[in-house]
Amino acid sequence: MITSKTQMVGLLGHPVHHSQSPAMHNAAFAALKLPYAYAAFNVAPEQLPEAVAGVRALGMRGVNVTIPHKVAIVPLLDEIDPLAKRIGAVNTVVNDNGRLIGYNTDGKGYVRSLVEETGINLANQVVTMIGAGGAARAVACTLAEHAVKQIRIVNRSREKAQLLAELLNPLVPTVSVDPQQAGEAIADATLLINTTSIGMYPHVDEMPVAEEWLHPGLIVSDLIYNPLETKLLKTAQAIGAKTHSGVGMFINQGALAFELWTGETAPTELMRLTVLKQLLQGGK
Known part of the structure; x- marks a missing residue:
């Protein structure tokens, strides 16, 4: 009351x-x-x-x-x-x-859930991140503090991606990637993170990356929690990749x-x- x-x-x-x-x-x-x-x-x-x-x-x-x-x-x-x-x-x-x-509290909350739910060793990860907004900055800064191998940032605005890369570079090697090269940035990555709202309810049929870019060697993580399983996660799971939702x-x-x-x-x-x-x- x-x-x-x-x-x-x-x-x-x-x-x-x-x-x-x-x-x-x-x-x-x-x-x-x-x-x-x-x-x-x-x-x-x-x-x-x-x-x-x-x-x-x-x-x-x-x-x-x-x-x-x-x-x-x-x-x-x-x-x-x-x-x-x-x-x-x-x-x-x-x-x-x-x-x-x-x-x-985004970055701490993300890393805690990622490690708890996947058992991931952060030090071994080559990370490709989709997006460079507020949530991306929080997650990327926290991953950099945990000394992942490399971070690649794919964002429509190269300028925003470049600014975030410059912030992170003192901690971990970080590059901004043109969206047209996103497939290459995912090909040898071990952790793919969607930090955008693409695929969020009600636009549940959308994906932030092309299906053919995904591969079984990835852990695919989506910050979206509604729907519980986005199209990105369903597609990744179908090809044998490990997945992690935003819940x-x-x-x-x-x-x-x-x-x-x-x-x-x-x-x-x-x-x-x-x-x-x-x-x-x-x-x-």
Whole structure:
């Protein structure tokens, strides 16, 4: 029940109708009997400054930030956590008595789930990443900190890919790849990561790469969690490649955000079960 003591948190994104964050967080708040409520807010890019002002004006405890706002929100905040600053993107905001502090829990959540679910040895990986946006930056920075062999970034905007490559190169050899050479960049890679929204509900028949570029020696990882199994993952599985969905990253990054807002240990398994139940029931 929402009362005058309830602290509001939420999600800023565009679109947000597909998000499982409200169900996941509200189930966690209820289980721990915490006075919080979570709602999703559809915020067009040009409305982001007003939305951030609204977080302050309404005294919200904080928000998650998703596509397409993770980079754009950075200059609108009062303080950026060192990791989020290095990544250059924010996915979680904490309102500390009117001071908005930006964090990034994406990379940590991703790597934790990837290792747990695939048993991958990160040090052996040649990584080809599709996309160079906020989520890509978080994942790539965290993989670089874990000293993967090489990172290749394929993005429609070569400039964005090049900027990310320059950021990572001091830690690990990184190159930007023209989309026309994407097939070659995947041919001898061991880990393929889709960080774009291509294949996300409702566009479930789309793939970010050509089917013939996939091979059995790949671990194919998709940050998308709705649908639970994207066309990319289904196709990869059919040719014998190991796959990794975005659910684990979503749960782990959400748990870290939950803890930043509440100071309580997140009920991670409950959050996972809530999301899986919603997805399997077709909740969008």
